[in-house]
Amino acid sequence: MSTVMKIDNLQAKIGDKEILKGLNLELEPGKVHAIMGPNGAGKSTLSKTIVGHYDVEVTGGDITYKGKSIVDMDAEERALEGIFLSFQHPVEIPGVNNAYFLRTALNAKLKHQGKEELNAAEFLRAMKKHLEMLGMKSDMISRSLNEGFSGGEKKRNEILQMLILEPEVIILDEIDSGLDIDALRQVSEGINKMKDGKRTFLVITHYSRILDYIEPDYIHVLKDGKVIKTAGPELVPYLEEHGYDGIKED
């Protein structure tokens, strides 16, 4: 199997607490990988570690992306290289205009790729189709970033960023939390639009509901800081019936 990202014997801690304890995972390009596991298994820590969150200290192992180690890279460098995390709880930033933020992020990426940056008018034209597809009102991009947004609006805004930045590895951390059925459908539509056989998804979730909308190729069960089982989508109904305790380690 070719891999876009390889996580090898990864050990990481937050504060004094060791959370990832020798985690191994390979992500196949163009595929949807779902990470499932009970509370406290280390799912969110894994996503934080991949994007270089300041909370996490890597104490062992390695993460390679397109054959290059990223554990010493800054968060911004990882993002520019094409790694994207849709946050479970996106922060509110009063005073930062959403459109300004989105254009700044896009232009940083274009600059990194040696491409010409977009002016405000070009950017707004490029945004329009994404806003329509996600059912977002145009005034949402003229408001402060995530400030006063409902849970659903915040998640839509995360997906909007994903659509604009066109990353290669997309980590969706509990993307379905706080979403009603309509919002879940729209967010899933946005995600499925990005499934072009080249981009890789890492869908982190407690529940299988999101997997009704985003069809996974692989299911990885994470428990106590390690991936204990990898299987195809047929594992989902088994998990629903037997729970995580019913899984035997590979």
Next chain:
Amino acid sequence: MNLITLKNKNAKEISALLNIKERNVLVEKFATLGLPHKMTEEYHYFDIVKLLDVEYKTLDYVPHTIEEADKVEIVDGVVTKAPKGMRVYSEPCESIDMDHFDGLYYLGHLLSPRAIKIEVDGDAHVEILHKYTQSDALINYRIVISNQENRHVTMYENFETGDIKNTLVLYGYDMHIAKDSTLRMVKLQTMSGNQYSMVASHKVNVAKNANVVLKNFDFGGDQALQVLKVELGEHAHVDAGHLLYLNDDSKRGTASQIIHRGEHSTSKQVAKNILDGEARGIFDALIRVEKTAKFTKAEQNAKSILLHEKAYMVSKPQLEIYIDELEASHGATTGQLDEKQLFYLQSRGISYIEARKILVIAFANTLIETVKDARHQERIKDAFEKVFYASNKG
């Protein structure tokens, strides 16, 4: 003139030193409060003695023929231009507060026996431009502003200098906000280095059902203190906002007293401070609710961001309450930029330096965006970004 010579002098000595023949009551008030010094509460964190103990050149305040212009222009304390039809003239101030807490308020009146009076008729937008052209000078002037009942006035106050240095400006307003009216005053001050220092000592009377909005955007260098006293009548309201951005070793800020005298009066005071280098910011603000001010609402908040380990913020929000029937809150926070917000921006490929700039500007914008007029809001944003980017070229 060296103002420190007035230190610890009695009324008679002060009259002699300032060559004042009349106005004994004012001299007595000044003698009682005395020249501010290091232990004067409002000036405790401000190097006032350093500013007073200097030999300044004094200026002659000769009334000028007032040219017609689109704004009021005051050059070195003398009005030179004013809009057509606006009553701007010079005469003794008859409405001096005899219970002000600031000695320099009285000294300002003593040094400026004739005040600049601006009477604003009807609903109006007025711009006031202060220009300072003299180095090593003491520039002192007082301005009296009054509006009409049921009218709404917005004033924009700006400052310009020539190539000057080491000047001290003592100025201030006595404002009379008429019943059922609104007055908005938006002050923008930017400068670099030690062109001039300033103590602006104001008194604002807000009559029944009147509303005053005081927004102070201070992006200056060197030293400046805004000393503010506001008195609120029945159902009167004040909305006071202060945005401070300081760098290097500048020391600037606000010392204020908002006094609720009338029932159902309301006050909102918000200070946002961004301090870099070895700067010191001051927000020493008291809200006092008198026994006569039942059903008052008072809200006071100061938030400060320190961008450098040597930057220093003095935040003293204070409430002094003499009744039970009221709603009041106050608080102050001082810290660094929010790590979660910084990370969020970086996780989208925005560099740490750019993310930091975005967050600082955002912090400032939350106050700048309370200025309703889009043109002036943009002007203040531009002014802030100009001084901020000049200090953060990395």
